[in-house]
Structures are given as C-alpha cells and as structure tokens.
Amino acid sequence: MSFKLGLTGSIGMGKSTTAKMFAEAGCAVWDADAAVHRLYSRGGKAVPAFERDFPEAVIDGEVSRAALKLIIGRDPTALKRIEEIVHPLVGEDRADFIAHATADILVFDIPLLFETGGNAAMDAVATVSATAEIQKQRVMDRGTMTEAQFEAIREKQMPDAEKRARADYVIETDTLDHARAQVQAVIDDIQGKLRNA
Numbered sequence: 001m002s003f004k005l006g007l008t009g010s011i012g013m014g015k016s017t018t019a020k021m022f023a024e025a026g027c028a029v030w031d032a033d034a035a036v037h038r039l040y041s042r043g044g045k046a047v048p049a050f051e052r053d054f055p056e057a058v059i060d061g062e063v064s065r066a067a068l069k070l071i072i073g074r075d076p077t078a079l080k081r082i083e084e085i086v087h088p089l090v091g092e093d094r095a096d097f098i099a100h101a102t103a104d105i106l107v108f109d110i111p112l113l114f115e116t117g118g119n120a121a122m123d124a125v126a127t128v129s130a131t132a133e134i135q136k137q138r139v140m141d142r143g144t145m146t147e148a149q150f151e152a153i154r155e156k157q158m159p160d161a162e163k164r165a166r167a168d169y170v171i172e173t174d175t176l177d178h179a180r181a182q183v184q185a186v187i188d189d190i191q192g193k194l195r196n197a
C-alpha cells in the first residue's frame with residue numbers, strides 16, 4: 001500500500017512549486033488543477049455537461065476559463081453549479097491515478113482538500129504557507145486575476161491559520177531552498193513511518 005499525502009494551501013501559497021519538488025524527489029504526484037484542465041480541454045469529459053448547462057462557456061470545443069470567470073462575476077451562484085459538474089469528474093480522475101500509481105508515496109496536490117473533506121482519504125496532509133502579503137503579491141504578479149477575483153476566491157477558502165493548524169506538516173514557501181529542505185524532511189519522516197509499519 002502506498003502512503004497518501006495530501007498537499008494543500010490557499011491560492012498562490014506555492015502548491016504547484018512544492019508538488020514539483022516532491023515529484024523530483026521520486027513521489028508520484030496527482031494535480032487537481034491539472035485534472036480540471038484535462039476535463040475542460042477539447043474532448044475532455046466535462047465539455048458535454050458545460051455545453052448543456054453553460055453553452056456560452058464552451059469556445060472551440062473547450063471550456064473557457066475566461067468565459068467562466070465572466071459568468072461567475074455576473075452570477076456568483078454559478079460557481080456552485082460549476083463545482084457540481086467538475087468535482088465528481090475530478091474524483092474519477094484521482095481514482096484512476098491511485099489504481100495505476102506504483103511509487104511508495106503518492107502526493108495529491110488539491111487546493112480545496114480541507115474544504116471538500118478530501119483530507120479524510122489521506123494518510124497525512126501537508127499545507128504550504130506564506131504571509132498574506134506574499135500570497136497576494138504572487139497572485140497579482142501572475143496577472144490572471146483581478147484583485148476582486150482574488151479576494152472572492154480567498155474568502156471561499158479556509159483561512160491559512162486554520163489549514164496550518166489542521167495539517168500534519170507545514171511547509172513554509174518563503175524561499176525555494178527552504179521549501180526543498182522541508183519537502184525532504186517530510187519524505188524522510190514518511191519513509192521512517194513506512195519502514196516501521
């Protein structure tokens with residue numbers, strides 16, 4: 001049996017960067033956002049449901065995030081309906097990954113792990129964290145969201161302090177070297193547990 005490590009953290013806290021560090025260290029990584037990208041792409045499994053419920057969001061055979069953001073901006077309740085389409089399909093993608101993965105540590109990069117109760121299916125959870133100032137700066141620097149869109153998402157997410165309190169491991173993403181050292185410490189700790197199991 002592989003060890004399932006959930007990797008979470010609020011928007012812009014450094015999940016993707018940290019997930020890459022786990023992959024470089026030999027863990028198998030499943031990425032919830034990447035799964036959503038696959039589902040939204042041409043031929044993706046979410047496209048027919050969006051064609052039915054949000055036809056204006058499907059452009060050239062794929063679900064357009066820009067169009068979705070406009071729809072959500074107009075009608076905030078749309079996000080819940082979008083999630084009802086997306087989350088079961090994401091669950092199928094994850095089950096498929098678990099069925100085929102062979103590494104001893106499987107890492108699940110899931111932004112909304114605590115919010116969706118997905119932590120119950122994990123053996124442990126690591127939260128990535130940085131200050132609120134760094135978080136906002138990173139998201140604004142990316143240039144894909146307005147400040148209002150960022151605040152709306154941040155409000156929906158569990159506060160960083162609560163994620164830190166609930167996690168088994170906290171990874172500070174202040175510098176790349178510091179984060180890499182903490183990733184290795186988490187792996188060493190889990191491998192110690194696997195040896196003693």
Ligand SMILES: CC(C)(COP(=O)(O)OP(=O)(O)OC[C@H]1O[C@@H](n2cnc3c(N)ncnc32)[C@H](O)[C@@H]1O)[C@@H](O)C(=O)NCCC(=O)NCCS
Binds near residue numbers: 090144145
């Ligand atoms: C709202 C959308 C269109 C924004 O797209 P965009 O490319 O600008 O941002 P991206 O997808 O990279 O999201 C950035 C971050 O926002 C946060 N976020 C995204 N969706 C949500 C949500 N439904 N609730 C809370 N936070 C969210 C996450 O931390 C995520 O990593 C897109 O995120 C989407 O379609 N979301 C609905 C699907 C979903 O629930 N995804 C969450 C992962 S399962």
Ligand SMILES: Nc1ncnc2c1ncn2[C@@H]1O[C@H](COP(=O)(O)OP(=O)(O)OP(=O)(O)O)[C@@H](O)[C@H]1O
Binds near residue numbers: 014017033174175
């Ligand atoms: N340990 C770190 N040290 C310095 N900068 C970092 C670190 N981790 C991430 N960053 C920087 O922060 C920004 C956001 O990182 P990343 O894309 O990994 O965040 P994320 O949590 O996956 O974001 P989102 O949830 O919004 O998708 C990037 O510009 C990245 O280079």
